[in-house]
Amino acid sequence: MLRFPRRRLAAGAVALAAALAVSACGSKTGENDTAGGVTADTSGDTVKVGLLNSLSGTMAISEVTVRDAIMLAVEEINAAGGVLGKKIAPVGEDGASDWPTFAEKAEKLIKVDRVAAVFGCWTSASRKAVKPVFEENKALLFYPVQYEGLEQSPYIFYTGATTNQQIVPGLDYLKAQGKKSVYLVGSDYVFPRTANKIIKAYAEANGLTVLGEDYAPLGSTEFGTIVNKVKASKAEAVFNTLNGDSNVAFFKEYKSAGLTAASMPVVSVSIAEEEVKSIGTQYLAGQLTAWNYYQTTTGAANDKFVKAYKAKFGADKPTSDPMEAAYVSVYLWKAMVEKAGSFDVEKVKGASDGVTFEAPEGLVTIDGATQHIHKTARIGKIGDDGLITEVWNSGGPVKPDPYLKGYTWATGLS
Amino acid sequence: MSPRVRAWLGFGLGAVVLFAAAPALLTDFRLSLLAKYLCFAIVAVGIGLAWGRGGLLTLGQGVFFGLGGYAMAMHLKLADAGEGDMPDFMQLYGQLDELPAWWAPFANPVFALAATVLLPMLVAFGLGSLVFRRRVRGAYFAILSQALAAAMVILLIGQQGTTGGTNGLTDIEGFFGYDLDDPVNQRMVYFIIAGVLLALLALTRQLMHSRYGELLVAVRDSEERVRFLGYNPANVKLVAYVVAAGMAGLAGALFVPAVGIISPALIGIVPSIEFVIGVAVGGRAALLGPVLGAVAVAWAKTALSERFPGTWTYLQGAMFVLVVAFLPGGLASLWGLVKRRREAAVPPAPPAEQPVLVKEAAA
Numbered sequence: 001m002l003r004f005p006r007r008r009l010a011a012g013a014v015a016l017a018a019a020l021a022v023s024a025c026g027s028k029t030g031e032n033d034t035a036g037g038v039t040a041d042t043s044g045d046t047v048k049v050g051l052l053n054s055l056s057g058t059m060a061i062s063e064v065t066v067r068d069a070i071m072l073a074v075e076e077i078n079a080a081g082g083v084l085g086k087k088i089a090p091v092g093e094d095g096a097s098d099w100p101t102f103a104e105k106a107e108k109l110i111k112v113d114r115v116a117a118v119f120g121c122w123t124s125a126s127r128k129a130v131k132p133v134f135e136e137n138k139a140l141l142f143y144p145v146q147y148e149g150l151e152q153s154p155y156i157f158y159t160g161a162t163t164n165q166q167i168v169p170g171l172d173y174l175k176a177q178g179k180k181s182v183y184l185v186g187s188d189y190v191f192p193r194t195a196n197k198i199i200k201a202y203a204e205a206n207g208l209t210v211l212g213e214d215y216a217p218l219g220s221t222e223f224g225t226i227v228n229k230v231k232a233s234k235a236e237a238v239f240n241t242l243n244g245d246s247n248v249a250f251f252k253e254y255k256s257a258g259l260t261a262a263s264m265p266v267v268s269v270s271i272a273e274e275e276v277k278s279i280g281t282q283y284l285a286g287q288l289t290a291w292n293y294y295q296t297t298t299g300a301a302n303d304k305f306v307k308a309y310k311a312k313f314g315a316d317k318p319t320s321d322p323m324e325a326a327y328v329s330v331y332l333w334k335a336m337v338e339k340a341g342s343f344d345v346e347k348v349k350g351a352s353d354g355v356t357f358e359a360p361e362g363l364v365t366i367d368g369a370t371q372h373i374h375k376t377a378r379i380g381k382i383g384d385d386g387l388i389t390e391v392w393n394s395g396g397p398v399k400p401d402p403y404l405k406g407y408t409w410a411t412g413l414s
Numbered sequence: 415m416s417p418r419v420r421a422w423l424g425f426g427l428g429a430v431v432l433f434a435a436a437p438a439l440l441t442d443f444r445l446s447l448l449a450k451y452l453c454f455a456i457v458a459v460g461i462g463l464a465w466g467r468g469g470l471l472t473l474g475q476g477v478f479f480g481l482g483g484y485a486m487a488m489h490l491k492l493a494d495a496g497e498g499d500m501p502d503f504m505q506l507y508g509q510l511d512e513l514p515a516w517w518a519p520f521a522n523p524v525f526a527l528a529a530t531v532l533l534p535m536l537v538a539f540g541l542g543s544l545v546f547r548r549r550v551r552g553a554y555f556a557i558l559s560q561a562l563a564a565a566m567v568i569l570l571i572g573q574q575g576t577t578g579g580t581n582g583l584t585d586i587e588g589f590f591g592y593d594l595d596d597p598v599n600q601r602m603v604y605f606i607i608a609g610v611l612l613a614l615l616a617l618t619r620q621l622m623h624s625r626y627g628e629l630l631v632a633v634r635d636s637e638e639r640v641r642f643l644g645y646n647p648a649n650v651k652l653v654a655y656v657v658a659a660g661m662a663g664l665a666g667a668l669f670v671p672a673v674g675i676i677s678p679a680l681i682g683i684v685p686s687i688e689f690v691i692g693v694a695v696g697g698r699a700a701l702l703g704p705v706l707g708a709v710a711v712a713w714a715k716t717a718l719s720e721r722f723p724g725t726w727t728y729l730q731g732a733m734f735v736l737v738v739a740f741l742p743g744g745l746a747s748l749w750g751l752v753k754r755r756r757e758a759a760v761p762p763a764p765p766a767e768q769p770v771l772v773k774e775a776a777a
Contacts, residue, residue, distance in 0.1 A: 027596045056727045094723040099582065099677050101719075104447065108720065111443045128581040129675050136595045150506055188571050189580040194507060217568065218580075 038137050041114035042343045046089040047082075049074070049333075050109035052120035052130070057097025058219065058244065062322070063122050065274055066144060067092070068313055069323035070119050073330035076308070083334045084343070091115060099129035106130040110139045116343045117142060117333050119326060124148060124190045131156065140345055142333060144326035146269065146291070148194035149402040150413070155345075157352070158372045159329040159364075160322060161292050163198055164401040169377035170239070170267050170290035171202050173392055179236040181209040185226060185250065186241035188215040195241050195269070198404070198413060205409030211235045216242065221249035227257045230264075240268040247271060251283035261286030267379075272320035276386045284382045291321040292375040293361035294388045302360035318387070319360075328359045332366060332373070365397065372400030421619060424702070425612065432608040442597045449604040449672040451712040452611050456665035458693045458704035459614050460658030465690070466698030467622060468654040469634030471552070474559025475662045475689045477566050478534035480681030482663030484570075485533055486670045487583035488517060489526030494587045502585065503578045514576050523590065527667075534663030535656050542655045546648035551637075560683050567682040582677020589671040603671045610668060611705070614661055619701055621657070630654055662689075695737050697744025706745050 041048065051070055053063040074088045082088060091113045093105035102121065109115050110133070117140040121127045124147050134141045134155040141156045149163040174182065184199060186192025196213055203210050211233040214226045227250070230238060242250055247268070254266070267288045273295050276284055295306060295318050305327065309319050332355060337343055340351035353368020365374040374397035380388035404410035436448055457475055464470045491501040492513075500513055520526045541562070545555060570577045578584070592599045621627055632640050633647045640647050670676050679685070689708070696707015714733060718726035741747060 027593045027599070055724050092723045094719050094726065096719065096727075099584075099679050100673055100675050103673065103675060104450075104716070105719075107443060107446075111441075123580075125580045125582070125677065125679075128584050129677070132585045132587075132674060188568075190507070190574060193574050193579065197507075215572075217571070 038110055038114060038139065040116040040139075040343055040345070042086065042116060045086055047084075047086040047343060048089045048091050048113055048115045049330075050106075050113065050115040050118035050120070051090050051092045052095055052102065052105055052109065052118050053092075054097040054122065054126075055092075055094040059095075059097040059122055061278075062244070062274065063095070063120075065317075065320065065323050066120065066122065066326045069309070069319075069327040070330055072309055072312055073327045075312075077330065077334055083337050084341070095121070095126060099123075099125045102126040103129045103133050106133045106141075107137070110134075110137045116140075116337075116345075117348075119144070119329055119333075121145070122322070127151075127156070128190075138345055140333075140348065142326075142329035144329050145322045146325075148191045149198075149404065150194065152370055152372075152402055154349070154371070156371065157329065157332070157366070158370075158400075158402070159325045159332065161375055161377070162372055162400050162402045163195065164404055164407070165292060165375045165377050165398045166269060166290050167195055167198060168202065168404075168407070169394055169398070170269065170288075170379065171199060171206070171208070173288075173290075173379045174237050174239075174267065175206055175208065176392075179208070181211050181233075181235045181237075183211050183230045183233050183235035183238045184213040184241070185230065185238060186213075186215050187218050187220075187243040187246055189218055189243075191243075192241035196239075198410065199239060201409050201413055202407075216246055216250075218243060218246070220246050223250045223253040226250070227253040227259070230254075231257050231259060235264065238264060238266040240266050241270060242268075243270050244275075247275060248279045248283075251279055251287075255283050261288075271382075272322065273318035273386065273388060274320050274323075276382055276388070277318065281382065281384055281386045285384050287382050288391075289380045289382065289388055290377070291380065291388075292378055293321045293324040294378065294380050294390060295319045296380075296387050296389050297361055297378070299360065299362060301358050301362075305360040321361075324360050328357060328361075328364060328373075331357050331359070332364070336366070363397065367400050370400050370402055372402055374399055425616065428612055428615070432612065433605065436608075437601065437604070442600060445604055446600050446672065447716060448709075449600075449607050450669065451709045452604075452607045453665045453669040453672060454689065454692060454712050455705040455708040456607075456611050456614060456668070457662045457689050458696065458708035459611070459618055460661030460665075461689060461693045462698055462701070462704035463618055463621065463630075464654045464658035465693065466700070466704065467627065467634065468630045468651055470651060470655055470658075471556040471690070472559055472655070472658060473556045473683075473690060474561075474563040474686050475658070476563045476681035476683075476686035477559075478538060478659040478662035479666035479669070479685075479689075480566060480570075480676065480678075481534045481537065481666065482530040483666030483670050483676035483680065484577075484583065485520065485526055485529040485663075486667035487586060487676045488520040489523060490586045490589065490670065491583055492517070492521045493523075493590070501583075503581065503583075504575065507575050507579070510575060517576070530667035531660045531663050534659040534666075538656045538659030539652065542652045543648075546651045546655075549648075560686065563681065563683050563686045567678040570678045570681075578677070580678060582675055582679070583670075584675040584677070586670065586674050594671060594674065600672075603668070607668045607672060610664065614664075615701065615705065622701065626650070626653065691734060693744075695734065695744055697746030700744070700746035703744050703746030710745065 051067055053067040054060050074090050078087045091109060093109060095102040095105060109118055119142045121143050122145050127143055131153050135153060142159060143156055144159050146161040146166050184196045186196060200210055212229055265288055267290055269290050271289055306319050335355045335357055336348045336352050339355055340347040352366045355366045357364055362376050376397050377394040378390050379392040381391045382388050404413060457479055461472055461475060464472050495501045504510055571579050587594060629650050633650045637647045692708035692711040693704040695711055697703025718729050
């Protein structure tokens, strides 16, 4: 029944494509890497930097606050004279909560705008998507969000916490409180799954029993079953790695099941001041969080940061850990550039070790070997006013250890 | 001009634009974006056949795109890792001692390449056989396609250790021995994609103009009559569905070296709908309509979001509304509309509701 009388058309096209493709072959894998290395355009009296955040899609609600914090730092630096005498010209792109779009926009910022550095990304998936782009083009990314560790790209600076600066201190705190069992609840994506793997390894070595582990799809609002399982397990605490809207449904269900912060506290690692506001303090009061910074953190640097942020974006807008880390990242880049005396990526990287900044969270120092920063871990309790107050801290900055090499229980993890 | 001459001319023009003009005018970065758009265009050609000609609202092409993409990415990841070694993410998240059995065959390039096309076709054949024989059609078929897309995303995310989870498969360095960092090789990938698109367009044209093509349109317009004539509409639809799935799989496979990533974000419900939107904007029944629509929509997305990072989604939405409201036949019907307006300048133009197909057959 099927007839194709003129096959020549198709055959011709294939032959043409093949001929062109073969004639256009470049270097093979494993040969000397001649490609990559777009140099930033710093010829004028300004220096461009890229801002890569999701301004649309599910992640926009969180990432827009990070964008605002970066803009605040840029404006402050420009008002104080810029970097190496050049004003910073920010170029914004929308990652649209879509990982391939992040990769496309990263490439655009590097190749078309020829920016000196890029600030942004939130989810681990977006970071994993842009990582090869920055490595290929030998350009710099500053990533401002706490993450699951087990990564160390030579072209990324991680200014959020790695696991030993957030999750491990959170577990240490529960252990110090005499908790013997935990239940793990998380969204179904890379961060919760990897975090829970680390938590299970920790639990095994520290006499903590993991009574259950459940994942809900990102954006899920069905928590009846999970909360019933949590309740039936009679765990002494819950470790929560849920992200975004799911927290609203989870905590409502948690409260209506009769579970309280006193009977079964929840330690959350993705709920900051901004999220507390949207979930509702009536569901969260008394619950715990693990971060490196709270709006209530004391110190002159934080007073100045909070005041400047509220003056620019509104008195009702809280500041949070990822925002602070993003704000700090711009200042750290400035300090590195000034130490290097150049915008050249390799020189900036070379100058990174030991660069410090008096940040809102306290003094932070770049660890040149891992390109992470020394940060103080803080456990906080959510108050009735929606703010989080510190109940415990690590006593000083913790050295970053993305692969948890300093922990014997973690040997099988990486 | 006879239709045959016109087809050759159009084909030649397409080849000149894709193989000479675009590489000469565009920078490496823009050319790599065009390569991505052309991958979407390949999916659109298949949807144009299945939906435009066959009336099958394929709202789950992301599944087939993903199957092809993952098959290709699995091979490239294994090739990057080297003989007997596991891909980087598996060591990181999976903590597996050895490669899962279902990954192993993808180390073979011939198997992987065949799988990029045959695997989606096989799945489409299985699903299509069940669905079309039971005379499931219309909205029910569309819902089923969407459910399949959603299920596949959940499956991929859940198996993080062996599929990369939400991250997908990324950080792909080589393409059958060629270093993808090298702009010259990126150009090669572009030429391959452009060649495949032209070849598939030629194939689809022959299919549309064959007796099978006539039958497919007949099934779309009146399935019962075709049944009374002694044909089995289920088989007719099945062929279009399987061919469209194969094209989507091939597009997914080519997308991987062009963009360097395949992830669940590209194959779920939303991207599946976006594929169909591109086809609707371009005009689903014409041969070139879906291609133009897919490229135009993808290009507009890039251009608008670069220009207006904060508000581009509204502009994109407005564009869809305008096209659907004022140009139901899609961009491809614009030419016919203009021509008719000019010919019938005195009496008002007839409504544009007429199926595009009728005009083309008369041309």
